[in-house]
Amino acid sequence: MFGIDSPELLVIAVVALVVIGPKELPNLLRSWGRWMAQMRGMASEFRGHVDEMVRQSELDEVKKQLESAPGLDLQSLDPTKQIKSAIQEGMAEGEKALAEAKAQIDNPLVEPESAPQIAAEPIAPPVPAVPVPAAEEKPAKAVAAG
Numbered sequence: 001m002f003g004i005d006s007p008e009l010l011v012i013a014v015v016a017l018v019v020i021g022p023k024e025l026p027n028l029l030r031s032w033g034r035w036m037a038q039m040r041g042m043a044s045e046f047r048g049h050v051d052e053m054v055r056q057s058e059l060d061e062v063k064k065q066l067e068s069a070p071g072l073d074l075q076s077l078d079p080t081k082q083i084k085s086a087i088q089e090g091m092a093e094g095e096k097a098l099a100e101a102k103a104q105i106d107n108p109l110v111e112p113e114s115a116p117q118i119a120a121e122p123i124a125p126p127v128p129a130v131p132v133p134a135a136e137e138k139p140a141k142a143v144a145a146g
Contacts, residue, residue: 016028
């Protein structure tokens, strides 16, 4: 750390103890720790801003390269146009169907569409009922006990 070895650090600690005193040294070390934490926070924030600027400049360079590429139209790759056109077509069809339904409801004199004609099988003429003669009752056969 800053080229300071352990014997030099020990000398600095003894001098601080003698100059500042044992009562004030803990308060001084706490405030020094807070100050170092603030400095580290500011350094990391600065580093984050620099990184963001570098990313932004890289994105700008990539965007310029894409725009300068021959034969590449970025506007044609936009999927929102296709989605919007599909939605507008669906809305137009829905409005047309709604207008037709409203016109049919508002004008009751117009004959409704006829039901689709279904080819039906010819119905066979009814068969006259023939009276069946009553069956003669036959005596039940005796079952031999065995």
